[in-house]
Amino acid sequence: MTIEHQPPQGLRNWLLTDTPTSRNHARMAALYQSWLSFRGNHMAMVGLGILVVLALVAAFAPLLAPHDPLSQDLMARLKPPGTPGYLLGSDSLGRDILSRLIYGARITLYIVTLVAVIAPVVGLFVGTVAGYAGGWLDVILMRITDIFLAFPRLVLALAFVAALGAGIENAVLAISLTAWPPYARIARAETLTMRNSDFIHAVRLQGAGPLRIIIRHIWPLCVSSLVVRVTLDMAGIILAAAGLGFLGLGAQPPTPEWGAMISDGRRFILDHWWVATMPGLAIFTVSLAFNLLGDGLRDVLDPKEGAQ
Amino acid sequence: MSGILIDGLNVWFGEHEMRVDAVKGASISVPEGGSFGLVGESGSGKSTILRALTGLVPTWNGYMEVLGTPLGAKRDRSFYRKVQMVFQDPYASLHPRHSVDQVLGETLSLHGFRDIDARISKLLDDVGLGASFRFRYPHQLSGGQRQRVAIARALAPEPQILLLDEPTSALDVSVQAEILNLLSDLRKERNLTYLMVSHNLAVVGHICSSIAVMQLGEIVETLSVEQMRAQETQHPYTKHLLASSLGAIKGDGSGADRAHG
Numbered sequence: 001m002t003i004e005h006q007p008p009q010g011l012r013n014w015l016l017t018d019t020p021t022s023r024n025h026a027r028m029a030a031l032y033q034s035w036l037s038f039r040g041n042h043m044a045m046v047g048l049g050i051l052v053v054l055a056l057v058a059a060f061a062p063l064l065a066p067h068d069p070l071s072q073d074l075m076a077r078l079k080p081p082g083t084p085g086y087l088l089g090s091d092s093l094g095r096d097i098l099s100r101l102i103y104g105a106r107i108t109l110y111i112v113t114l115v116a117v118i119a120p121v122v123g124l125f126v127g128t129v130a131g132y133a134g135g136w137l138d139v140i141l142m143r144i145t146d147i148f149l150a151f152p153r154l155v156l157a158l159a160f161v162a163a164l165g166a167g168i169e170n171a172v173l174a175i176s177l178t179a180w181p182p183y184a185r186i187a188r189a190e191t192l193t194m195r196n197s198d199f200i201h202a203v204r205l206q207g208a209g210p211l212r213i214i215i216r217h218i219w220p221l222c223v224s225s226l227v228v229r230v231t232l233d234m235a236g237i238i239l240a241a242a243g244l245g246f247l248g249l250g251a252q253p254p255t256p257e258w259g260a261m262i263s264d265g266r267r268f269i270l271d272h273w274w275v276a277t278m279p280g281l282a283i284f285t286v287s288l289a290f291n292l293l294g295d296g297l298r299d300v301l302d303p304k305e306g307a308q
Numbered sequence: 309m310s311g312i313l314i315d316g317l318n319v320w321f322g323e324h325e326m327r328v329d330a331v332k333g334a335s336i337s338v339p340e341g342g343s344f345g346l347v348g349e350s351g352s353g354k355s356t357i358l359r360a361l362t363g364l365v366p367t368w369n370g371y372m373e374v375l376g377t378p379l380g381a382k383r384d385r386s387f388y389r390k391v392q393m394v395f396q397d398p399y400a401s402l403h404p405r406h407s408v409d410q411v412l413g414e415t416l417s418l419h420g421f422r423d424i425d426a427r428i429s430k431l432l433d434d435v436g437l438g439a440s441f442r443f444r445y446p447h448q449l450s451g452g453q454r455q456r457v458a459i460a461r462a463l464a465p466e467p468q469i470l471l472l473d474e475p476t477s478a479l480d481v482s483v484q485a486e487i488l489n490l491l492s493d494l495r496k497e498r499n500l501t502y503l504m505v506s507h508n509l510a511v512v513g514h515i516c517s518s519i520a521v522m523q524l525g526e527i528v529e530t531l532s533v534e535q536m537r538a539q540e541t542q543h544p545y546t547k548h549l550l551a552s553s554l555g556a557i558k559g560d561g562s563g564a565d566r567a568h569g
Contacts, residue, residue: 018444018448019440019441019444019448020443020444021440021443022443023407023409023443025443026407026409026443026444026445030445197400198395198396198397198400198401199400199401199402199403199404201364201395201401202393202395202401202402202458202461203403203414203415204363204364205362205364205388205392205393206388206414206415206418206419206461206465207383207384207385207388207418207419208414208418216414217403217406220403220405220406221403221404221405
């Protein structure tokens with residue numbers, strides 16, 4: 001029944017079986033098969049690799065960073081990349097850019113994680129409830145969604161930050177508030193295609209209530225397309241956070257946030273290109289990684305492609 | 309007491325100019341423990357009667373009664389413990405991301421059963437699927453196996469009445485016979501009442517003791533299977549249906565023999 005009496009060389013066969021013998025076995029086998037098809041996509045693996053490296057860098061920032069990201073050394077200001085001790089150069093206050101990028105990875109991951117937790121969940125909830133309930137609830141929820149969709153994202157985020165005060169948390173909140181409507185639309189569209197399917201009827205005939213149907217039967221089928229969409233949107237979210245930072249409305253100095261770093265470097269861009277370029281490259285790389293990952297996930301998770 | 313009593317049932321879809329009357333003044337009576345077939349071509353309203361009965365279609369009027377209890381606008385959980393339905397297409401009626409274990413486990417817990425593990429094994433045995441199928445996902449099952457899972461799900465709350473919505477029409481012929489035999493065995497073992505919808509007279513003849521023929525939303529004739537076999541029909545549409553079905557049987561004898569046997 002369980003893993004114990006399976007020989008190690010049989011692990012692959014055990015995972016590839018068509019006749020799982022326990023709840024966990026079935027779950028592991030399904031996961032492993034998704035992993036196999038994901039692994040076949042090399043670009044997606046590159047994206048995943050970059051993100052794993054980013055997560056490791058963020059986790060071990062104090063060990064990896066050669067300098068304190070906040071310590072200033074005015075004698076060593078605006079050193080070009082390659083200067084001993086300053087691999088990627090230093091900024092206008094003599095802070096090591098590499099160290100700041102390494103610590104900035106933490107902030108980027110923090111923003112990305114928070115937005116990825118808030119926006120899709122709100123969107124999923126609003127969209128599935130609207131789609132499943134129909135009628136006036138659908139109309140009200142979708143008109144609210146339309147109103148949020150009609151605002152230009154960065155402008156609405158700006159307004160929120162202006163109202164709530166500058167800072168990373170408020171930037172996250174502002175980005176989340178502007179990011180959920182597309183998820184609500186996707187979730188609603190998915191729900192509408194499922195609402196009248198036989199497997200939903202079948203569970204209604206067991207006496208299941210609407211909340212149970214939405215959470216246990218509709219959500220699992222919406223999640224995959226949302227995960228894909230969120231991953232593809234991550235690049236935009238990082239850029240929006242960087243944009244708010246650049247405008248001075250996100251992370252506040254001296255926090256080493258990548259967008260704020262570009263903003264700092266703007267003043268020297270003609271004579272000291274590296275100050276703005278290095279964080280720009282970091283943003284570019286991470287955004288690209290998320291896009292590659294999203295593409296691969298779409299191939300694995302999209303229920304319209306696989307499943308059957 | 310009758311198992312199912314339907315009197316003057318009207319079912320419609322849409323409002324005003326868009327209104328389509330799917331069922332017009334249908335009346336049937338199925339005795340407890342009996343088996344009744346609804347026959348007709350697609351669009352004749354046979355499945356709609358089942359959907360109105362189970363509460364999936366809210367727009368109806370007339371009188372419906374199940375095991376002596378008149379039905380109102382809402383169905384409560386006690387109704388679903390008495391009446392269950394098997395859907396036509398086993399490829400659409402199972403959640404694509406739920407394993408057999410999850411499907412049956414959730415059904416049992418919804419109906420308040422405690423000994424879920426033992427009951428799942430028992431249900432799988434009853435429908436002729438061994439324990440090895442328990443943790444599979446629908447995409448790891450064939451059409452016939454899926455339909456067995458759907459039947460197990462319908463049997464889980466131990467209903468007295470099973471509504472069968474063309475349970476074999478999405479399956480290939482050899483599997484059809486297996487499922488039909490399973491259904492008639494289950495009926496004998498559990499003294500179930502069947503209300504079955506089909507466009508296939510041979511299938512209905514195998515399972516049911518009396519049938520109603522539907523055309524364009526109306527029941528045109530109700531007769532026993534013996535009358536059908538003896539071709540003692542009144543209505544021209546029934547004659548036509550019977551003649552075309554006999555023609556099909558003559559063209560391909562094997563399937564019909566098995567179904568009648």
